[in-house]
């Protein structure tokens with residue numbers, strides 16, 4: 001899945017002490033693949049990674065000690081920007097403010113009309129009126145009435161009238177007479193874009209001149225959503241996008257593509273069938289969701305705060321020269337521990353959260369290891385090779401562990417030193433992976 005892929009991408013970066021333009025390109029290739037898998041249009045994903053690459057070079061990621069982390073941040077920031085940066089509100093300046101819904105059948109217009117009415121009523125103390133302009137299906141009118149009853153909002157409808165423009169106009173007159181300051185017009189959609197639907201919605205739009213025309217789209221439709229958005233925007237020049245059905249596993253890559261193609265802000269998202277399942281769209285949260293990275297940015301920030309760059313540089317030199325000893329190991333453990341609660345930390349590593357959810361990670365996981373190392377003489381720490389059977393016995397006794405445990409640590413340490421040399425770089429995550437075997 002997506003987070004595995006990003007893991008892989010970032011692993012490529014972390015695996016190299018010295019970052020080069022070649023492995024930045026490799027990483028971004030993986031990021032691009034991950035985005036395309038999340039329904040982002042290929043061209044957009046490509047432009048995106050090109051932009052990140054330029055920034056990466058500009059900001060000196062190539063020279064940075066922890067390029068992987070800077071890269072994560074860059075990717076996330078750039079994604080956020082791509083989706084509009086900040087949240088976008090809706091225009092409620094009219095009296096009444098008229099909000100027109102558009103979109104295909106099944107996209108969630110009727111449900112969202114209800115959610116928005118409920119939201120405006122409770123959060124903004126408005127008095128909305130819902131208007132049923134889906135004249136083709138009597139059931140659609142009934143559906144809006146059910147929604148209106150549920151949230152205590154009046155619904156204007158006329159089952160005898162087959163002219164949606166006329167219904168909308170009458171509804172607005174009714175709203176003015178009855179003190180409704182928001183009019184939400186629910187319209188008919190079809191299963192695919194066609195001329196008749198476009199003609200109808202465009203007539204309603206031209207006649208009533210809404211303050212807000214919203215395009216409602218099912219986030220699960222992926223790439224198709226982009227084409228539909230474009231078709232509606234060409235006719236309506238709408239003001240904002242509503243992404244529905246973002247509950248469950250939907251990645252929401254469509255959000256990026258739609259924003260890029262029609263350049264209109266996404267204003268709200270729908271996250272369920274209930275009337276309360278509505279959220280203001282936050283680009284940065286969506287970036288997190290798309291990247292599937294959980295809290296990776298705060299992990300990065302915390303790690304950056306704690307990481308002693310000078311130490312790390314020294315360590316890399318030692319590894320290269322085969323001088324990595326138990327004292328260095330101890331320092332690394334302390335470094336990892338300084339970053340916070342182990343379980344929290346591991347949960348923040350992309351992909352690791354899920355896999356390790358059920359494993360019980362003790363904050364004292366390193367206690368034995370530390371005790372054993374503390375029982376070694378400075379000489380033993382520097383040259384573990386000299387630790388023979390009698391030394392092992394003494395260390396075991398001194399640390400309150402067994403010879404088996406000492407052996408285990410020596411073996412792990414040996415493997416780890418070898419791998420570290422191979423990878424030419426240290427770091428908490430890798431070390432922990434090795435210790436888990």
Ligand code: GDP
Nearest residue numbers: 105106107108109110111244245270271272273
């Ligand atoms: P319309 O044809 O555009 O008016 O679409 P509807 O509002 O009738 O919604 C179509 C279906 O999608 C209904 O079964 C809704 O309950 C469902 N639906 C709408 N919004 C959401 C959402 O955000 N999440 C989920 N899971 N279902 C939704």
Ligand code: MG
Nearest residue numbers: 109110134140
């Ligand atoms: Mg409907």
